[in-house]
Amino acid sequence: MKTSRVSHALLFVACAFLGFIVLTPFAMILVNSLKNSRESALFGLNLPKEFVWKNYAFVLSKPAVIRSFLNTILIGVFTVVCTNIFAAMAAYVIQRRPGKLTKTAYYVFLLGLIIPVSIIPTIRLMMNLGIHNTYQGIILYYIAVNLPFSIFLFTGFMSSVPREMDEAAMLEGCGRLRLFFSIILPLISTVFVTSTIVVSIAVWDDFIGPFYLISDYKKWTIVLNIYSFVSQYETNWGVVFAFLMLVMSPILILYFTLQRYIISGVTAGSVKG
């Protein structure tokens, strides 16, 4: 397609303008996170008159903040590991052993991508099981809600590992667990990366889970901590923005270093081809 030089330039200007609209709010958080309470309440894009680094020190001096960071990491790690392993195992059988049972199982899992979580009955169930307001409770909840997407992802990729591989390994006398864990899994390591990124971001960003399932603030995740922090310090936007920066920065660093994986991961399976 021929596109003239002028229209090329116009497109570039349009993109630059839209990019500006996306980036400006982030710039606003950054500069205002370094302003005192009076200046940050003006939400200006100018640089701070004096850099108030202690906004960050103040947020980090709160034991609850550090604790909620650690809680999120703890919950995230367990969720990611279990979701990946369970999803890989399920996807392996679903893809390798086509039949009525596996097909039904697959569609039942996919329901989880469509139907909203029934949160009030979930709370009651967890109370009955004695896992409401516990780490293991929220970890199990996260595994349950993240499994559908991971199973979807793994099932799609599993077909890229040729069946002949399994047969060759079997002829060599390889057991079925060894076949799965030391031959199949290493071959689909890219999906592990994708699934890990998607699930980590989902847990890191989630609000609904801890909001309904964790009442003890000591077990809160970072996002829930933001919610209570803001209601406490809403008069000082400087520290609120510093807190938002601190929560965003791991995701931003991850995003800018691994953006190829992240973009293809988050949109994975949405595109045929």
Add this chain to the structure above:
Amino acid sequence: MTNIQRQNYPYWFLFPAFAVFGLLFLLPTGTGLYYSLTDWNINTTAIHFVGLKNFRDLFADKKLTAALAHTLVYAFSVTILRNAIGLGLALMLNTKMRLRGFFRTVFFLPYVISPIIIGYLFTAIYHPAHGLLNEGLKLVGLRFMAVDWLNDPKFALLSTILVDVWRTSGFTMVIYLAGLQLIPTELFESAALDGARYPQTFRYIMFPLIAPSLTVNLTLSLIGTMKVFVMILVLTNGGPGYTTEVINTYVMTAFSLGLYGQGTAANLLLTALIILIGAPVLVLLRKREVAL
């Protein structure tokens, strides 16, 4: 082969996933069907079956019918806008532009940030006196448009919609872009040979061939936006009045008032709505897809 299959691909591999998913997703969904027909609330010691009473109460509640309407308005507005913008962005980035990789990264960026952070960010941007939006409007001489975006009942819902469009257009863009890049270049070359101009190329080549991306974007978007919660909670908390109340904020209020049966029933309405709207849209769109 079946023997080999049975040996090497044992069904129990499904068990861990199914146990967790069954226990914490399917079971509450199932018991929810029952609880929605009961008088379960914070004061009851025993739960009684009350038939469709909760649903009758819900539909008699103006706040709920408003929440239903807002959920639909929100879902359809966000879906249409984010798809229009996402497709536009994808078409722009599908040319041989400088820095296109950079722009792609930038446009997708808001999608990875927690909605709660985006919510607080826009609370500041929409601030009537000092927020960036109104400052910008005053700067370009549109002072009359500088309203109190989140507290004016006329604009509150629109304001929440625009934040979600800002947040997710990059996601739809990436899916359209992937669809566009699957189109073989020979098709464009032969179209150019036949003298087709850009609008015709778009109408007869690109649009039919990105139909699968359209299907994915529209269904994912409708399903996702009907579940909106955090964004509304942070930006307006359903207010002013109940002009931005959506089903999920209604469920939360019912829960905090201890009306568990009624809250579960409201949640069930959301499930029904998603299935009623999502399924036909999906079927309709799939029919129109062109195989490459």
